[in-house]
Amino acid sequence: MADAGQPEKKKSKLKWIIVLVLLVIVLGAGGFAAWKFFLSAPEDPAGQQLPLDAGAAGEVSPKDARVVTLPTFLVNLADPLGRRYIKLTLDVEVVSPAAAAELESSQAKVRDAIILLLSSKSYVDLAPLENKILLKNEIVTRLNQIMGGSKVVRVYFTELVIQ
Template identity: 40%
Template sequence: MAVEDKEEKESAPPEGGGKKSKKLIIILIIVLLVLLLGGAAAYFFLRSPATPPPQQTSDPGTPQQIEDSAEIGTMYPLETFIVNLSDPLGKRYLRVTMQLEMDNSRLARELDRRQPQLRDAILTILASKKFDDISTQQGKTRLRNEIVSRTNAFLTSGSIRRVFFTEFVVQ
């Protein structure tokens, strides 16, 4: 009888070993879940659209910005523009404040009279842009040039030399 008790003890698995393997499995499952949740969180937080690398060549169709001169002409401040960008998802908007450099001070009176036309032209230009169009320095330069050429098309008593962005926020 003593031999039978000894055989039963040898064939039964040790009680401590079963608990250790269950703890190990639970710990592995928890670690796996934490890693999965961390990966999912990183994916959602970091999946913003990549901006294209800046291009070194300039577009031949856009007019070149007038070189910076030592003397700045008379400035005409504009109120802040807030527009939705033309992105497919429609999640971004642009907030921009600018000042126009005039070639003569008489132009300020004409700009005052044409304020609705001026704001409409600039709003139309801004709302037609996508984030990729204005995210680079070259894109901002093209935007400045487009505003200058569009506003000069309807001005009669002078012209706009340059556009200065005093606030430019894309969100």
């Protein structure tokens, strides 16, 4: 009877070793995926924002830059129940007084682009800080598309309520 129990113990140990090796592989793959996709995401907004700032800082002096305050946006979020909304007020820094005048003259296009962008987001999309930075960069990109060129330097959130 002692011999019959011995192979079962070896099989039992072998099963535990296999389970531990698989566990280490799964944890390693999960850790790599988290590092690759989640931890590298905060670097993207900074990486996207720096070229805009660096290019603008090299071409525009601070005395030429202007800040334009846009009216408050109150937009329903892409929520299945339709109960969440965002209230956002922003200031837009542009490279020159001419760009500020152009931004003010194209208010309808600007409001439309920002409303469409905000209404496509859900609460989960906007909750983390990194995603708010990404939203700022998306707004800068959309405004530059409307105005043609790199006239918008950065966007400042002066009021942000997500409910």
